[in-house]
Every structure is written in structure tokens, then in C-alpha cells.
Amino acid sequence: MKTLTRKEFIEQVGIGAAVLFVAACAGSCKKTAQGPSSVNFTIDVSTGNLATNGGFLVQNGVVVARTSSGSFIAVAATCTHQGGTLNYSSGSNQFVCPLHGAIFSSTGAAVSGPTSTAVQKYNTTLTGNSLRVYS
Ligand code: FES
Structure with missing residues (x-):
């Protein structure tokens, strides 16, 4: 030995x-995606930011966006780096944090920037002009 x-x-x-x-x-x-765990609300998309393609808004801790092709997507609005509120960029179909530049895909995956933790993605269902956003 x-x-x-x-x-x-x-x-x-x-x-x-x-x-x-x-x-x-x-x-x-x-790492588990972060965001509110129990989401269920509706938005009237006939007026306001979601009435036009490329628009977005933040409600109940969720950023809801209307893509350039007119579909709706939703992810947690709070950046997993240091809590910035995400914006939506219709040109790239991504969510962007204005604080330090983190970028998240349309499904919430961390694409680049100072965090590798995803933001939670939520479901959307459109009935007439009523968009339901839910977990
Ligand atoms: S808080 Fe979003 S990148 Fe830093």
C-alpha cells in the first residue's frame, strides 16, 4: 500500500x-424563479398601455406586456438582482432592469447582467378585452 x-x-x-x-x-x-406566488387578476386591455402592441404596465408586482405581434406575456416585475422594477422592450421581446442592466427573456429566464436567477413567469388568457393574469 x-x-x-x-x-x-x-x-x-x-x-x-x-x-x-x-x-x-x-x-x-x-435557483428558483422569484416573484409573487399567488397571482390572479384581470386587466381591461381596450385602453391604456396594453391597448397597443409593444405596450406594458406593472400591476400587483407583475409586469404585463403586449408583444409587437399582439400576444400577452407576464413575469414578476421585481428584478432578482437588487429589486429594480423591470421594463419591457418590444424590439427585443425581453424584460430589462433599468438599474444595472439585467435582461430577462419573454419567459423570465435571466439572459444577461448581474443575476442568474429568473423572474417568475405567469399565465395570461384573453377573453374579449379582459386579460386574466394568473399563476
Ligand atoms: S436591480 Fe436589476 S440589475 Fe440590479
Whole structure:
């Protein structure tokens, strides 16, 4: 049996610990999207910002946007970096934080900037001019 030097021992234990950490983290360390957990409200889209393609508004902690093609999308309005209120950019179909430039996709995924944590996406259903936004 080979006797390990102190350096060899530390190297092998260190690698083992790193492997264990990665294995333990693989399923449980993924960051969960953040935002209000119980969302359910309706908006009249016949007037105001949502009456035209590319418009958006923030209500009940949710940013609701009308894309350039006229569909509706909604995500949590609070940036997962330091709490800035997100804007919607219809040109890129993304949500943008004005504080430090974080960008989130139309489904809330963190695309770039100082955070890798997504914002929660919400469902939308349009009935006539009434848009329901819900979790
Ligand atoms: S608070 Fe949104 S990028 Fe910093």
C-alpha cells in the first residue's frame, strides 16, 4: 500500500469533496424563479398601455406586456438582482432592469447582467378585452 504525502492526500480529498458537492448540487442547487406566488387578476386591455402592441404596465408586482405581434406575456416585475422594477422592450421581446442592466427573456429566464436567477413567469388568457393574469 502506497503512503500518501500530505500534499497528495489534500489533493485527493479536495477532488473528492468537489465531486461530492457537484453531485449533491446537481438536482437541488438550481435557483428558483422569484416573484409573487399567488397571482390572479384581470386587466381591461381596450385602453391604456396594453391597448397597443409593444405596450406594458406593472400591476400587483407583475409586469404585463403586449408583444409587437399582439400576444400577452407576464413575469414578476421585481428584478432578482437588487429589486429594480423591470421594463419591457418590444424590439427585443425581453424584460430589462433599468438599474444595472439585467435582461430577462419573454419567459423570465435571466439572459444577461448581474443575476442568474429568473423572474417568475405567469399565465395570461384573453377573453374579449379582459386579460386574466394568473399563476
Ligand atoms: S436591480 Fe436589476 S440589475 Fe440590479
